[in-house]
Amino acid sequence: MGNSSILILGGGDGAALKEVLTYDPKMVIMVEIDKMVIDAVQEHMRVICGDVLDQMKGDNYEIIIGDCVPVMKQFIEMGKMFDYILYDLTQAPISTSEGKEWEQLVHSVLDLAIRLLTPSGRCLAQGHSACCTKSSNLFEQQMKQLTCPVEFSKGTALIPSYRQAWMFYTIWRR
Numbered sequence: 001m002g003n004s005s006i007l008i009l010g011g012g013d014g015a016a017l018k019e020v021l022t023y024d025p026k027m028v029i030m031v032e033i034d035k036m037v038i039d040a041v042q043e044h045m046r047v048i049c050g051d052v053l054d055q056m057k058g059d060n061y062e063i064i065i066g067d068c069v070p071v072m073k074q075f076i077e078m079g080k081m082f083d084y085i086l087y088d089l090t091q092a093p094i095s096t097s098e099g100k101e102w103e104q105l106v107h108s109v110l111d112l113a114i115r116l117l118t119p120s121g122r123c124l125a126q127g128h129s130a131c132c133t134k135s136s137n138l139f140e141q142q143m144k145q146l147t148c149p150v151e152f153s154k155g156t157a158l159i160p161s162y163r164q165a166w167m168f169y170t171i172w173r174r
Contacts, residue, residue: 001084003025005027005028005081006027006029006083006084007029007031007082007084007086007113009068009088010031010032012038013037013045013049014052014053016086017052020084024060029062031064033065033066033068038065068112069108072115082116083122084121085116085122086124110142111148114146122171124168126166127169129166130165150173151173152169152172153169155167155168
C-alpha cells in the first residue's frame, strides 16, 4: 500500500486509517457519514484510532464527513482513481424490513467503488459472519450484477471481538 492512493468508505472508528497510514501511502481519503462516531471514538476508544482522527486533514490523508455515494460520484466526474478502496461500511441491514432498499444501496456503492479503481486496483470489503451464508450469497450476487464485470476472492478470519469467523472479499475489475 506504500505510495498508493486509498479510499476508505466508512471507517469512522479510525482503525483502517491508522493502519494504512503505517504503509506510507501517497494519499488516503476516508469518507464517514457520521461525525458522532468519530467524536465518540476519539473520546472513548483512543486505543483503536490513536491520534489520526484529531485532524480532518494531514500530510497524506483527509477525512470527509458525508455520504460516500455523492462523494464517489464527484470523484468519478473529476476522473479521480484509487489503487485501493476499503469498503468498511455496515454490510447487514439493521432490520429485515430494509431488504430491497439495502440491496440497492450496496449495489450502488459497489458499482461506484469499482468504477473508481485503477486498472490494477483492488476493493477490499468486509463481509458478514461466515455462518451467515444467505447474506454472503446476496453480497456475491450484487457483485455479479455490477456495471463493470468483476472477479473476487474471499476468505475468512476469526475476529475475537465478534467471537466468530468473518468473511472478507478482494474485488477487482475483470
